[in-house]
Amino acid sequence: MSEQHTAPSLARIREHLMAWTTGTPLPDRGTGAATVLLDDPAHLDALLRGGLADPQGVIFVPGAGTGDPRIVGYDGSPAEPGGELSVNDEFYLQIQDYAAAAFMVLVGPTLVTVGNTDDFRYFLADADRARSTGGFPEFAIAGPVRLANLPGLGAGPAGDGPDRRLHVDADGAVSTSVAGVRIGTVGDGPAALRDAWLRRNDASDAPCAVCLDGAVDETERAGAVAARPWLGRYLAAIASLRTLNANGVADLRVSGFGGRLLAPLEGVDDPADQPGTPAAVLLWTAESGYLHLPATNRSFALSLAAARLAEALLVCGSVDAAAAFADHGKLLQVATFFADAGVRLVAAEPVAAGDGR
Structure with a gap:
């Protein structure tokens, strides 16, 4: 008997996309990555043959979807600040870099990315200021805004990894995010990707050592995060402020x-x-x-x-x-x-x- 798949609702599509961009785990852990985003649909067959994706997960592929209800078409790119990623002409996610976010009015669902070392240093400066003065950056606690790749910013790798989320670039290289370092190719099996991810994290003073290593110098990132063991609390505080503010508590x-x-x-x-x-x-x-x-x-x-x-x-x-x-x-x-x-x-x-x- 063939396995039955149900087309995901828009709410579930949004949940998977936001979990994939932020690096936060979904509640139900399956077999393989719960969410995968491909830059090129040419790698879809290899992805499915290799068993890298959870059979009950969501796979984002450029353009229109296919007959497989797990596969969701998208337009745009999650890697271009100032751009937009859209799904089914129903959900639109704006992409903005951290350095510019403080100077913009962010309206609607927005992903703020740390795409280079300058962005990372601005993030650290805001965190240090909040630690000493109690003042948090207003854009970060706005209701529709999320920070990308939280594991690399101090939340740690728990709940992240290639069995949670994957990004496959146009050349078939695989990481956990668009800002991440390569941990294998789309032809590798799940065990090989997991081993590569673990090796990088084991060698780091401040995991996660994968999801930002393609954008931020790892030595600088690891040193800064290790020197601030409270960054996980800072990110949790941002999430708490965002929720309570959205519920009318100011x-x-x-x-x-x-x-x-x-x-x-x-x-x-x-x-x-x-x-x-x-x-x-x-x-x-x-x-x-x-x-x-x-x-x-x-x-x-x-x-x-x-x-x-x-x-x-x-x-x-x-x-x-x-x-x-x-x-x-x-x-x-x-x-x-x-x-x-x-x-x-x-x-x-x-x-x-x-x-x-």
């Missing part, structure tokens, strides 16, 4: 960027929420606190008092350590509430005093 501040809601926490050495991409981001306004989970796009509204307790738990990493800044019983109550909601604010399960566990 004038937000982000914990760890320009200060803390609970001011004494600013003196904590090696805060637990510094490295990597956090599970939760603590934000606040003059009236309310918010805990946002970028991975699931889930938000909790809190009183400022509860937000201070949650922040202490995130920064200190445990109820006991946070008790130097707030009441132990109240901290335990907040930690337990979120644990019961499936959100862990501390490294270990909260334990009541005298519980004995």
Whole structure:
């Protein structure tokens, strides 16, 4: 019996395209790359024969689609700043380079790309400014805007790789993005591509070492990212601000960027929420606190008092350590509430005093 494929909806097409451009994983992991974009349809047969694409995934091919519902036609290019990529004359994605984005009014779905070393340095300057002052670039937190290739900007390679997304250029060279370094050819099998991707990442001081290596000097990129272990938090903060702003919450501040809601926490050495991409981001306004989970796009509204307790738990990493800044019983109550909601604010399960566990 032949395998049945269903033509993807426009919403699913958009979901796959945005996951492919940003380097964020889709929830359902299949066999092979979930999303593939070809620069030349001449490589489609080799791609399908080699088993590089997930049978339930989406393959973007220039021009019109084919009888295979997995294959979606597109026009334009995701690699040309100032250009546009369109699908079925229904979805249009503008492409803009990072250096110019700050000076433009971005209307509609827009992908901001780091296409060269200057773009990367502008990105770092904005991140450093946000870290010290709490001011984030307005274009980056706008609702329809996404940054391309987040793994290479500090989010790390988790969820990325050739079994998630692929780009096949006009010569048949394969990478994970249009800005990426070659890891093989369209004739290589999935195992060979995966091995090449892993080797490059294993040799890097700051993965992901593939998705930007065709555009940014890898030595400079790796050094800059390694020196800023909080870049994953910065990217998560951008996603959190974007979501909350889109839901009508304005004038937000982000914990760890320009200060803390609970001011004494600013003196904590090696805060637990510094490295990597956090599970939760603590934000606040003059009236309310918010805990946002970028991975699931889930938000909790809190009183400022509860937000201070949650922040202490995130920064200190445990109820006991946070008790130097707030009441132990109240901290335990907040930690337990979120644990019961499936959100862990501390490294270990909260334990009541005298519980004995």
